[in-house]
Structure formats: C-alpha cells, structure tokens
Amino acid sequence: MSRLTNLAVLMLLAGCSGTLGEIDAGHDDGLAPGTGNGQHDAGVAEPRPDGSTPGTSDGGGQQSDGSVPGPESDAGPPVDACPVGPNGTLDVVSVAVTGPEGAAPSKGDELTVHVTLRNEGKDGIAADLTVLLDSFRFDDFRSIPLASTQLTACPGESTVSLRGGPFLSDPITNRQFALGSGDYAISGVVLNRAGAVVTDSEFSGAAFNLATNNVLLVPVLYNQGYFEQLEGDFASPEAYLEHAFTRRNEIFTPDNPADPDGNGQFELYEGGFDQMMGVRHVFKAFIGFEGTFDSGEEWCYGAMDYASQVLGLKARWGGGGTRNDQHGFDYVIALSSNKSGGVAWSPFDVQVSGFIDRDVDRQQIIAVHESGHVFGSPHCDELGNGEGSNLQGYVMCAGEKHGRYPESFVWHTESRKTMSSRWN
Ligand SMILES: [Zn+2]
Known part of the structure; x- marks a missing residue:
C-alpha cells in the first residue's frame, strides 16, 4: 500500500536556519532564461486635443487608451498618424499607473501605464519607449523594464498606454521579479529615437503603491x-x-x-x-x-x-x-x-x-x-x-x-x- 504519508515528510530540522550559506547570485549558465518583460503593444500615441494630463483627475478609469494593439511583428510603427520628420522633440510629461479596468493597482496585477508625451516640434517623432520600474520594498528591484512599445508622437501632447506584469525580467542580469505589494515608482522612461537613447526621469505621477491582497x-x-x-x-x-x-x-x-x-x-x-x-x-x-x-x-x-x-x-x-x-x-x-x-x-x-x-x-x-x-x-x-x-x-x-x-x-x-x- 502506497501511503503519501510515508513519502511526504514534513521536516522541521533544528539548527538549519542559521547555517544557510550564500550562493552565487545571478547565474546565467544556460538554465531557464527569462521570458519577456510584459506586453508589447505597438501603437501610436494618441493626441489629446485638450492637452489634459491623464490619470490625475478622472480616477484613471475612463481615459482613452492611446495604444493600438497590433500583431507582434517587426512591421515597425504606423506612420500614417502624422508625418515623421526631423523637426520634433520628445518629453515625458507625466505617467499614471492603474490596475485592471482602471482600478487602483494591487499585488499581482497586470499594470497599465499611461505615459503622456509632449512634442513641441511640427513633425511626428518615431521612438521606442520602455518604462522602468523601481520597488522601494524589494532588493535588486531597480530600473526593471515594466513594458515597452513603439510609437509615433505627433506634435502636441499625446498619451500612450502600455501593460506589463505581474512577472518581470531584467534582460541584463536575467533576474526575475514579481509585483508584490509595496511602494513603487516609475523611475524612468527610456526613449530610443533611431539609436539615440535618452532616459527621461523628470515627470509627474511616478510614485504608486500596490496594495496587499490575497x-x-x-x-x-x-x-x-x-x-x-x-x-x-x-x-x-x-x-x-x-x-x-x-x-x-x-x-x-x-x-x-x-x-x-x-x-x-x-x-x-x-x-x-x-x-x-x-x-x-x-x-x-x-x-x-x-x-x-x-x-x-x-x-x-x-x-x-x-x-x-x-x-x-x-x-x-x-x-x-x-x-x-x-x-x-x-x-x-x-x-x-x-x-x-x-x-x-x-x-x-x-x-x-x-x-x-x-x-x-x-x-x-x-x-x-x-x-x-x-x-x-x-x-x-x-x-x-x-x-x-x-x-x-x-x-x-x-x-x-x-x-x-x-x-x-x-x-x-x-x-x-x-x-x-x-x-x-
Ligand atoms: Zn505530507
């Protein structure tokens, strides 16, 4: 007779907890590489005719979603939203983070990040955008990519929305992370314009909290x-x-x-x-x-x-x-x-x-x-x-x-x- 009891032993061994040795951190020896950093939505930043900042006055639930879900191909950003040219600037004005359905975010959620950009030129600007996340609770959780997208920022103010989590990966160190409860901040938005990479870390709305739950x-x-x-x-x-x-x-x-x-x-x-x-x-x-x-x-x-x-x-x-x-x-x-x-x-x-x-x-x-x-x-x-x-x-x-x-x-x-x- 096979009894689970005999095979599944609850071990409460005295003296073990104080003797755990350190092991090497961050091995990258071919075992189980990470699988992605959240969802990548190709999209066009949607101009906001009223110039308003999303997510700061409406509870975050009803604003338009600037992202256009597209096929996961390398087709590149759509170019028909506005002509792309050299005369443009790109600045991150604000970010706002929500959980599903625009609700306040909590532990384990897939997050939506609304990034509002300002282009003070007259041409559209094509760029790759990556949102970086810091945790104030968890060690090593610094500048971890939450989500990325390709966009064309038209002249004026526009908002793009990205989704990522609850599991994240650092492509450089191959460390893996989970969106546990606690305080977080969007620490930077990386803008890559044809290889010219700038990290913008001056914007409003960066700090947020993930409430604990079950x-x-x-x-x-x-x-x-x-x-x-x-x-x-x-x-x-x-x-x-x-x-x-x-x-x-x-x-x-x-x-x-x-x-x-x-x-x-x-x-x-x-x-x-x-x-x-x-x-x-x-x-x-x-x-x-x-x-x-x-x-x-x-x-x-x-x-x-x-x-x-x-x-x-x-x-x-x-x-x-x-x-x-x-x-x-x-x-x-x-x-x-x-x-x-x-x-x-x-x-x-x-x-x-x-x-x-x-x-x-x-x-x-x-x-x-x-x-x-x-x-x-x-x-x-x-x-x-x-x-x-x-x-x-x-x-x-x-x-x-x-x-x-x-x-x-x-x-x-x-x-x-x-x-x-x-x-x-
Ligand atoms: Zn057991």
Missing part, C-alpha cells in the same frame, strides 16, 4: 520529465497548477470530535484550495529543475538553490513569509518526475511535488498536500487511532482513499484549522 506569487520550478510523464495535457505548468488549486475541495467536520472519522458535515469549496484558504495563487513557471537528490532535506535544498539561481537572488531562498530579498515572490513549488511522493519544508516556504503513479488526480493531490504543509498543517494521522489507519481519506493523511475522491479533495477540519497564509 494573491500569492509563486515560482514553479519543474523538469520537462514531469509533464512528459504526466497522464494529462495542460496548456502550461501554470495551467496545470491553477487546475490543481482551484478544483473542488471539501472540509469535513465530524459531529463528535472524539470520533474524527464518524458522521459529520461537508463544507463545499467549488473554488478549491484557493477558495478554502482565501488566497489566489498566481504561478510563473521556470523549466530546468533537473536535479535528483537522496533525501527530502536535499530535495528542499535543491529547490531552494534552484529558485535562487533562476530568480537571481543574492542568497539561498529562505522563506518565512514574504521577504524583501526574494524579488517579490512568496513561496516555491517545485515539480519533478525524479521525486517519489513529495516533501515540504514549511519554515522555508518550499515544497517539492513528485509522482505517485502518473495520473492527474493523484499528482494534483500531492501538490495541494505539500502546500498544505507549507501553509502550516502537519499530517492528520494522529487525529485517528494514533496510527492513521482510519483517516487516510483526508488530504493531509493521504486523500486518495476518500469516497468523494477524485471528485473532491477532502480536508479534515482539524487540518484546516492549522493552516494560514502568512504572505503579504
């Missing part, structure tokens, strides 16, 4: 073998985990606490783990977690080291809640076909989910089980007869033995009581 920004480290062997097709590793964390869960509460597996009530969470915990996982996958390790502890260290490597952290991934030195990410999930079962290390905010069989249901219950540990839950075996023999239906024991599985992942209420999100 979003969890989770790097997913994986090896290709995991998805090659998995008996199911998903559009991406992110889609696979979104499915795992939003499929139906239930919480079982026994009528008599002394009989933890007796009669009781089931509370349904159609939105799965995320709804049950009041969180929203937002995943960013990084391929290349190819290692194999001899012990659960080594697996956790391996995932922590690879997280540091691929994210470009200065030190080994450490966890303990959202830290200022982990580039805005909250906790680490690693997926490996080389791992039997799974392992989690709650104090360091890391879990590794491997395989028991290859079916989607079982592998996904391993993944949520291991996150159950990261959220603070021990196994639930001790709730039963002390040997776990009558609680194997519940997620933090094994989970696949419940009569409602696989339609539901059933959690025992005593497990749920121990779990919380400590990230912000």
